[in-house]
Amino acid sequence: MDNTQENLDIKDILKKIIGEKWITEDSTGVFIIKDCIVVQSFTGKNYTYRVVNYVTGDQKYLFYKRQELAKQDYDGVIEKIKALSFYDMKQASDGSEMIDLIFRDIFPKYGFVVREEQVELSKHIYENMKERKISLSDIAVGLGKTHAYLIAAMVHSIFARKGRFYKQMPIVITTSSIELQRSIIKEYIPEISKMLIENGMISSPITCVLRKGKENYVCENRLKDYFQSLDPKRKRSSEYKGLQKLIQSRNIDLADAEDISGYDKRKINVKSSQCMKCSKFKTCAFQQFMKEARKSTYHFQICNHNYYLADILKRKDGRRSLLPDYQTVIIDEAHKLMDAANQMYGTTINEHEVNHLMKKISPTYSKKKSQKELKNLTSEVMALNQMFFDALTEQIPGTAFFDDTEKFPTTITLRIMTLLKKMVLTIHEISKKMSYTERQFLIDIKAVLDGLRVFLLETNIYWMENPKAKGQRMLASIPKVISKELGDDLWTVKRSMILTSGTLAVDGDFSYIKHQLGMNTISDWKINELTKSSPFHFKKNCMLYMPKKIPFPNVDDEAYIHEVGQEISRLIDASNGHALVLFTSYKPLRLIFQHIKEKHPNRQLIAMNRGRNTGIDEFKESQNAVLFATGSMWEGVNIPGDVLSHLIIVKLPFPIPDPISDYEKSLYPDMNEYLKSVLIPKMLIKLRQGVGRLIRSETDTGVISILDVRASDNGRYHQEVLHALPECRRAEGINDIQAFLKEKKDKLYFE
Template sequence: MHRNEYRRMAHEEVEEIFREILPQAGMKVREEQITLCHQMLSSLCGNKIALCDAAVGVGKTYAYLVACILFRKYSQLLSGYFSMCGQSQPIVISTSSIALQEAIQREYIPFLSQVLLKKGIISAPIQAVIRKGKEHFVCDNRLELRLDAVRRKAKNPLQREALYALREQYDMDSVQHLSGFDRRMVCVPKYCPETCEMRTYCRYQKYLKEATDEKVFIQICNHNYLLADTLHRANDFRPLLRNYQALIIDEAHKFPEAARQMYGKSFGPEDFMEICSLLEGEHYTHIAAKLREAFSQLFESLPRPQGVLEEQARFRFVLNRESRQALRNSIRWLQRAEDLLIGNLSRWTKNRLEESREVLLQFLNVDRNNILFLEYTSKGLPVFCTVHRKTESLIKADIWERGFPAILTSGTLKAGESFQRSEQLNGLEDVGRVREYQADSPFDYDENCLLYMPRRKRKVYDSYHGEIRFLSEQIRKLVCSTFGHTLVLFTSYSMMGNVYRELRGNLPFPLLKVWKDSQSVIREFKAQKNCVLFAAGSCWEGVDFPGDVVSSLIIVRLPFAVPDPVREAERERYQTLKEYIQKIIVPDMQIKLRQGFGRAIRTETDTCVVSILDSRAGRGGKYHKEVIDALPVCRITDRMADVENFIRNRKRIEYYM
């Protein structure tokens, strides 16, 4: 049979599968979903790299899973390249969130297997496994030692119960109430000693054997694990994943930041505590004490930022006389530990000493190949960080030049009218086999969404306090117009705190605020139904509020990125500030704005008012066109009365009760 005939058969099966699975999954059959799957399947079979911008409601997870299944079925028939790979090689799916990884393994794949087996499209169930680092799994030997240590000691009953539950559950992520200390004490060590009696038959080794079985078709991991495997291959170390024939990167907008972390290096308080503990564990207490003293002086010599820290607060690293001396002293003791104990240390402890010394040396010698900065934790503790200046070229060389097909998908890969920024960040510029595809949302935004952008008088900028008063009054009016049910997204925790203080006690609805990742507050907001939630940071994406819980989404300021050393280094690539703003700053803002906007409409029946209070977004504003280009087509108003009428005309009486 001719190759084109097999290709036609594969595409016909796409439509057949979707018309079977979507109604059973409670979804409507839409052309957007079928077309998206066609594009993904064509890219896989044609050995292409597809950038797929798939809006909320399209069903991209089903699309790429069906494409992978049919690719496996037809690949040897459609392309000579894949006949060389062999069908035994798996497909890797990389995501950012644990929730999506678990949903793929426990919900999507079992459901698809059941339906496709019944239809005769596949002959055996699809097998998948989640791959993650050693720190997520139980070391049976360390667990027994820990249980023996706490057997006769007073311990929180829930934590004790969780610890004993690990005898049945080797994946610690599946056990609630396990303390952070217990996790560290019982997890598989980063370097398993060869003398361990349980090494050949412990549950972790059994898991690894099962995970690498040829019957496992889909390997699921997070971006960091995928990149760790990539670095192992680039450095001729043993790979973490089996050789794979194709790659799916979901939540791809988070992949570049993960790459910066993995290709960069860091050294912070947790690292120095680990090194000291490792040396003490090997009975080198004197050297551990000297290192602890040197590290403490180093971190105390560094400046501490003032005020509320935003997420990923990064600061340019500048050495003064005190910090330079403390840095030299720390490097000297790390070197002395290596010299004195050479041949006596475990391989892992030796590697940690070398890595830490290399990181600190980059700061002492000001390595020009890397961007050097301090990143402060939520507790205000400094971490030495390095980022390679050409991370994109490393991604290109280590991943894309290996030649396999790939799909990068997310709801926010496109900025305005272009994929250029996503191509740049992911090292895909000048890669000849890239395809781009946008799957628009099936939701009727023109009918179900109203975009409110008020006209603003210049006098509100007379002072910061004037700005806070203006924003507070606008938020108060919007909350009352929509009868609560409001999510307010801020770009700054400090501004959020100031507006919160202004409105606390002045709203007729409960007012909550989220600091960092407070899931308990989000659950309370959902439970109260007509509450008001102030949020920033991670709440701009990945949080789902379907139904009437969020019928008013307020975006206080356009989400322009905060300047930091990484962005300053990127600025150096452009001849003018205007070019840098147009090619980097604005596209990044558009992507972040789309992420925030995506909290508004989550299902076909949702209705919501989205308000953008930044004067630069409104008619006549500096970035009005860029904002409109970034968002779905919907009606726009600058009148509060239109907001009230929109809600009144689309909500039932129960909404107000």
């Protein structure tokens, strides 16, 4: 982003000024300096040179030479250009002025609308970067926060270069979704880069690199070995050709590989334990990519929250970092950072992984004494592993097995602790008895031992996952003080931290997220907060319906299921489908879907099951279907246009109790305090995420129906819900919904 050095990448600029007929087609470009390009023409005897301002079209003849201009002569030419009146015409004096220039003068040339709140947001972010402060911003959908923080970051980089103690460092952008990462790399940054170059703001392209975990990349050795082991007659033709194509292309990013199954990807991806001893380590395409990616010359390093936290933890432990040194971090989708922290600071022991490792270590032959000993030890660990998980499962109370429970409470009893210690000792014994061949598994052995030892501590919260799936059971834990640990790791380093999301605050209050992320000990002067409401006309384009006569939510009450089913049936008739019905769990989804299916045999109804995401595409391609969903559909899904015009929220999305929330609850003096400080903020954030699925553009229109009596006019959480949502028209009954949609939609909508 340096706009004070000559830039030799001139193809696009040359094409532009030839197209504008400012120079002849036989001209060639020499170099660019800020908003000017030096062009060369050959007359047959001499080379003539002129300078053109490629933004304004101003130009001036410079000189002619018998020989082509040499690079060592550029400095003298640059001095002549700097003296011209049309050189660097649009250079801003400071960052704030440059942000204004970009949003108000440059972007509108390319069809962008000037949004005052977007400009304010970009300036807010820039000031926090400059002062190395922490920014918390809650920014509604449609305001353009991605462009706001990218421009702020680019402007910050331009002006930071002018500082006396400047050191080249990238800016880290971390998000929770791969879709946003790809959009930033493939759309936002190239598009902004092109616009700024064309307008003389920068002279060379903005560079970025996507960083992902090793498992997302191809190991060339494993790929070749796996491919050679396949029988083309028994392997699906498309998958076989996909692997063949991957070998030929030398592409290492599995996300770009076509026609390759998840099973195949696990067979060919990079494995940490096999890298260091690999004979092709120095020539490996993955290692070359990693060497290049770690360079600080990239303007942006882009990753997900897990990768960013993995880098933090490696630095903390004194290990080699994943990312180069940086002074600014942008955390987009920051409401998901704590979920990533629970994974990265947590520990899991998987029944299958322990057994699988023991099977790999166990010798095929056991003729020698050492082989027999090793085989017996691995068999003993597998037996202990099963007893360990059986004992854990027995500790789970029968009342815990609800339909949608994912984290099951368990207790580390004296017997379980004994089994755990015995397993640790036996695995340690295995590590000492392994031959040279088996020593390739030392890294995996260490990982299992480190994981098991965590469960000997009393400072953690424990739970089980998949307790009824023998062989796939998992024991998990996180530290009780995870917020403090996260806070110590994130906020004690002097760097600017920009946290942004559409749902970071509750009614403009950031207390919940600050508590969650361990920010309570940070001085107020170091944190700047900002909220920006939606630029969309909700009062004009959106109606809110909250009926009063629905029974109190109780999935086990047949009367409740019947009444809610009846109301949903009437609502989807009122909107002629075009509806997303959002649930908080699968049991009511199944029961109510069945009820609606019987009532509407001719309507296209789609139910999302666990692990089935094809329903989203089916819904998007439909004209007026109804999608019944839960889980991931509460956030991050964009369904544009009239396909989704009615969002029906069956129940307020309070979190399902689990061992983490049980511990959290114990920290508060009473249930009311816990409800006010944790449960209601969590519910309102999730509710806002769900509501965000409906109105995604200036032209979207639709209805939000909330069928939880606790949200209705006399309900316990009515005021909190109203304050959390944008101001909409209110519907008193279903007739109001029909009238509103007839006013907003064309005739085709009702066919």
